[in-house]
Structure formats: structure tokens, C-alpha cells
Amino acid sequence: QVQLVESGGGLVQAGGSLRLSCAASGLTFRTYYMGWFRQAPGKQREFVAVISSGGAGTFYADSVKGRFTISRDNAKNTVYLQMNSLKPEDTAVYYCVPKVRPGNNDDPKVYNYWGQGTQVTVSS
Secondary structure (H helix, E strand, C coil), rough: CCCEEEECCCEEEEECCEEEEEECCCCHHHHEEEEEEEEEECCCCCEEEEECCCCCCCEECCCCCCCCEEECCCCEEEEEEEEECCCCHCCCCEEEEECCCCCCCCCCHHECCCCCEEEEEECC
């Protein structure tokens, strides 16, 4: 079965950095676009970034553009999210997920196999 295991979250002060990792198994990882989403308490799940199957193409939400960088290592079946200049409003549970059907990259409905996520808390 498909499994996504996110790690690297934690508590950081505003302006700090974190690097999230997501290890995938049970799917042909190199053939899937991979996305990162986040969900803050009481809010809807929000698109953060997506990377193409080969890694050459990336797309970011306006709220993180210039601060976050998505990357992947297909040899390790792993996708990363480098987060710099963190803000309190970045506090959320972060999820990685494969894009499984055609559609807009920022639409959560075209993604499936959500993991447990990793908590990121940014203090002011």
C-alpha cells in the first residue's frame, strides 16, 4: 500500500528555518508529481508547493514564494520542503501527497494518499 511519512517539523522562532522530508513507498515515485499542503487549526487544507515527476518544474503558493523551496530525490523516493524566513502564519501541519489525477496543481482533490503530516510551529 502507498505510504507517505513526513518528518522534520518542530518549533522554531520567526525568521528561522526548517527542512521537511517525506519518504514515499508503495508507488512508482519517479512518475508522480508531488505536492506539499498544510492545514492550520480551524482552517481548510492549503496548497504550498508542487514539483514535477523529474524535478525540473516547481510551482508555489504566493504566500510562500521566495521563502520555501521544494525538491526531490527520486533515487531515495523522497521529497523535501526547505522553509526559510518562517512566519507565525506558517504554523500548521504539513503533508506531502502525490498528484494522482489531472487538474490544477493547487487543488487538493487531484491528490491522494495523505500521510499523518508533521507539525510546524513558528513562534513570534
